[in-house]
Amino acid sequence: MDEFIWIAGGRVIDPANNRDALGEVFVKNGKIVDNLTVEEREQAHHIDAEGKIVCPGFVDIHVHLREPGQTHKETIKTGTQSAAAGGITTVVAMPNTQPALDTVQTLNELNAIIKRDACINVFNTACFTKDRKGKELSPIEDLISTGIVALTDDGDCVEDNALMRQICEIAAKHSIPLMDHCQEPTLTRGAVMNEGKWSRELGVTGWPNAAEDIIVARNIVLSKYTGAHIHMQHISSAYSVELIREAKKLGIKVTGEAMPHHMALTDECLKDRNANFKMNPPLRTEEDRLAVIEGVLDGTLDIIATDHAPHAKEEKETTLDKAAFGIIGLETLLPICLEVLVNSGKCDLPFLISRITHKPAELLGLKKGTLSLGSDADITVFDPNKEWTLTEESILSKSKNSPWLGKKLKGKATHTLVAGKLIYKA
Amino acid sequence: MTVAEKPTTKHFLSTKNLPLEDLKNLFSKARLYKSALDKNTAEHFPKIEKTLVNLFLEPSTRTRVSFEIAAKKLGAQVVNIESATSSLTKGESLIDTALNLQALYADALIIRNKESGSASMVAQHLNIPVINAGDGTNEHPTQALLDAFTITEHFRTLSLSGLTIAIVGDIAHSRVAGSNIPLLQTLGAKIILVGPESWIPSNLANENVSISDDLESALKVADVAMFLRIQTERHANQSQVPLDYYVLKFSMNQSRLSWLKKDAVIMHPGPINEDIELDAHCIRSDRSLILQQVSNGVAVRMAVIESCLGH
Numbered sequence: 001m002d003e004f005i006w007i008a009g010g011r012v013i014d015p016a017n018n019r020d021a022l023g024e025v026f027v028k029n030g031k032i033v034d035n036l037t038v039e040e041r042e043q044a045h046h047i048d049a050e051g052k053i054v055c056p057g058f059v060d061i062h063v064h065l066r067e068p069g070q071t072h073k074e075t076i077k078t079g080t081q082s083a084a085a086g087g088i089t090t091v092v093a094m095p096n097t098q099p100a101l102d103t104v105q106t107l108n109e110l111n112a113i114i115k116r117d118a119c120i121n122v123f124n125t126a127c128f129t130k131d132r133k134g135k136e137l138s139p140i141e142d143l144i145s146t147g148i149v150a151l152t153d154d155g156d157c158v159e160d161n162a163l164m165r166q167i168c169e170i171a172a173k174h175s176i177p178l179m180d181h182c183q184e185p186t187l188t189r190g191a192v193m194n195e196g197k198w199s200r201e202l203g204v205t206g207w208p209n210a211a212e213d214i215i216v217a218r219n220i221v222l223s224k225y226t227g228a229h230i231h232m233q234h235i236s237s238a239y240s241v242e243l244i245r246e247a248k249k250l251g252i253k254v255t256g257e258a259m260p261h262h263m264a265l266t267d268e269c270l271k272d273r274n275a276n277f278k279m280n281p282p283l284r285t286e287e288d289r290l291a292v293i294e295g296v297l298d299g300t301l302d303i304i305a306t307d308h309a310p311h312a313k314e315e316k317e318t319t320l321d322k323a324a325f326g327i328i329g330l331e332t333l334l335p336i337c338l339e340v341l342v343n344s345g346k347c348d349l350p351f352l353i354s355r356i357t358h359k360p361a362e363l364l365g366l367k368k369g370t371l372s373l374g375s376d377a378d379i380t381v382f383d384p385n386k387e388w389t390l391t392e393e394s395i396l397s398k399s400k401n402s403p404w405l406g407k408k409l410k411g412k413a414t415h416t417l418v419a420g421k422l423i424y425k426a
Numbered sequence: 427m428t429v430a431e432k433p434t435t436k437h438f439l440s441t442k443n444l445p446l447e448d449l450k451n452l453f454s455k456a457r458l459y460k461s462a463l464d465k466n467t468a469e470h471f472p473k474i475e476k477t478l479v480n481l482f483l484e485p486s487t488r489t490r491v492s493f494e495i496a497a498k499k500l501g502a503q504v505v506n507i508e509s510a511t512s513s514l515t516k517g518e519s520l521i522d523t524a525l526n527l528q529a530l531y532a533d534a535l536i537i538r539n540k541e542s543g544s545a546s547m548v549a550q551h552l553n554i555p556v557i558n559a560g561d562g563t564n565e566h567p568t569q570a571l572l573d574a575f576t577i578t579e580h581f582r583t584l585s586l587s588g589l590t591i592a593i594v595g596d597i598a599h600s601r602v603a604g605s606n607i608p609l610l611q612t613l614g615a616k617i618i619l620v621g622p623e624s625w626i627p628s629n630l631a632n633e634n635v636s637i638s639d640d641l642e643s644a645l646k647v648a649d650v651a652m653f654l655r656i657q658t659e660r661h662a663n664q665s666q667v668p669l670d671y672y673v674l675k676f677s678m679n680q681s682r683l684s685w686l687k688k689d690a691v692i693m694h695p696g697p698i699n700e701d702i703e704l705d706a707h708c709i710r711s712d713r714s715l716i717l718q719q720v721s722n723g724v725a726v727r728m729a730v731i732e733s734c735l736g737h
Binding site: 196200201205322 | 563
């Protein structure tokens with residue numbers, strides 16, 4: 001039997017198609033259609049979106065789902081449920097699992113788990129070096145055949161420039177993007193947080209901006225010579241934003257990514273040694289924060305992603321030195337971006353939505369992030385004015401390591417649909 | 427309204443936000459203890475019949491012994507635990523170790539550990555006093571206290587306003603600097619942080635704190651030159667500053683003594699890397715307060731223990 005959905009009364013924002021108006025969205029058998037007949041409308045599941053925004057489901061290309069191997073932090077099931085609650089319908093999972101995603105067999109096994117447990121679209125990446133050690137190439141060409149959408153050693157950075165050059169050459173040949181975690185390792189040994197006044201104040205080893213800037217510059221150079229598309233993950237340093245801006249002017253094929261936490265918070269937030277503010281790269285200064293926002297606004301940083309990095313309580317409730325890096329972010333993407341970018345008047349809703357829907361999808365060649373006719377009906381309905389409080393109980397992720405725990409937030413997904421199925425309702 | 431409140435446990439964790447009034451009290455107590463120690467009359471003080479545990483999870487001789495003697499001079503018992511003999515090597519967490527020591531009726535815990543924030547983290551879980559004897563690259567508050575006490579004693583002044591103190595070395599990785607910078611400011615001193623640029627976070631500068639990479643010009647205006655131990659063991663980024671470059675620019679030696687002001691003095695928290703921070707001549711010169719620092723450590727720690735455990 002045919003299935004129909006009729007979403008009416010909301011402001012429909014579909015940036016890829018320049019659509020921003022009160023209107024309706026129709027779904028037939030999991031696909032977006034331009035209308036439904038009177039009979040079809042009678043059968044349709046009706047969603048009242050009055051006062052709400054109707055837009056493509058969000059696309060988050062930087063997520064740690066922890067499966068296989070670290071299911072005490074997150075699983076495909078809990079991670080995708082958490083994403084759905086945040087209005088996210090597509091994620092790209094990072095390969096720093098245990099074992100790391102560096103063989104065809106591991107990827108095939110993971111794909112079977114995704115097929116069984118994921119309630120949203122999950123795309124995989126694979127490592128470009130074996131076990132993300134930065135020493136030996138992984139079997140890149142075999143890995144590509146499993147349908148991965150990018151190569152990355154996220155969490156670590158290849159220090160060896162000759163090896164990175166070789167990786168770039170292979171990636172260029174196969175036209176597959178590289179997503180790089182830009183962290184020069186010799187400058188960040190033992191580093192815990194941004195190097196500066198607060199690292200001295202707290203007596204912990206600093207992570208200097210230069211460690212990011214150096215690898216961003218290195219990657220720009222390698223992209224120029226090899227033609228590889230290098231996507232710079234989680235940019236946190238003002239000068240890195242500037243480097244990417246200049247590289248783009250020269251036509252070099254690099255892109256950049258901003259995280260909500262780097263746009264919202266600074267290293268001062270660590271003053272109480274709360275490890276829920278410890279992540280990699282770290283929160284930086286106000287100057288860096290503003291530069292990241294500026295980078296998003298002028299398109300230097302092409303997209304926004306979360307770097308959702310779940311960790312168990314005991315991995316965070318310890319000293320800053322020992323605590324694990326990373327914070328969860330799927331359920332706070334929307335309210336934090338609304339607060340930092342839209343409610344502050346820095347950009348309008350269609351601009352923000354483009355940065356978390358079709359832009360990241362296009363960046364990796366995914367046919368996602370639009371309400372185009374015939375496309376999969378991945379749709380998010382959200383209330384931009386809904387006020388709510390983030391609590392351990394409200395979080396669907398298996399882990400609760402958020403810097404916004406206990407904070408009042410504004411903006412919440414009310415309905416999340418994937419391929420025409422309502423998978424989350426507030 | 428006024429229900430009997432549980433008295434708050436008095437920890438000694440940090441020199442940040444330590445009120446001037448508390449500092450003055452600690453110093454006047456320490457002065458009393460010092461003169462009694464010098465006259466061998468310490469046994470006349472009221473006894474603190476408590477048991478302190480020295481939980482030292484990083485190597486230390488001076489600080490551990492200093493705390494032990496301070497406690498014993500006050501009549502307290504001391505149990506020493508070092509990392510090799512502790513259950514931490516069996517995988518027990520620091521918090522669990524501390525909770526077990528509390529359950530064993532320890533009356534106070536003196537902690538040294540390599541991770542910053544260790545002592546304050548433990549203090550949050552315990553209801554007996556915790557004294558920070560050095561946590562990672564964060565703080566070493568009793569060292570700063572004895573340094574400041576030594577300066578006030580030498581210059582015969584309680585306030586340090588009008589004095590300029592040069593702190594030389596790896597400011598970013600020194601817990602001694604981490605405690606001294608706030609404490610000396612509370613006492614009114616001007617501070618010059620001297621060292622290679624990559625060892626001094628530039629945003630530490632304020633109206634009372636300046637930054638210099640020129641030892642000679644700093645020493646020309648300083649009343650106290652405090653040289654810090656170059657902690658190669660704590661250097662994550664060992665390649666940042668080559669040692670020979672450091673020695674060339676920042677090492678204090680006989681020929682550089684002439685850079686000092688007439689009445690200026692030299693300090694060092696120890697242990698000294700001879701010919702790196704200071705040469706043997708400087709260590710033993712009449713400008714050096716280094717042994718006074720060591721002696722004062724006992725009196726100052728007696729005052730700290732008394733403030734945490736006394737009546």
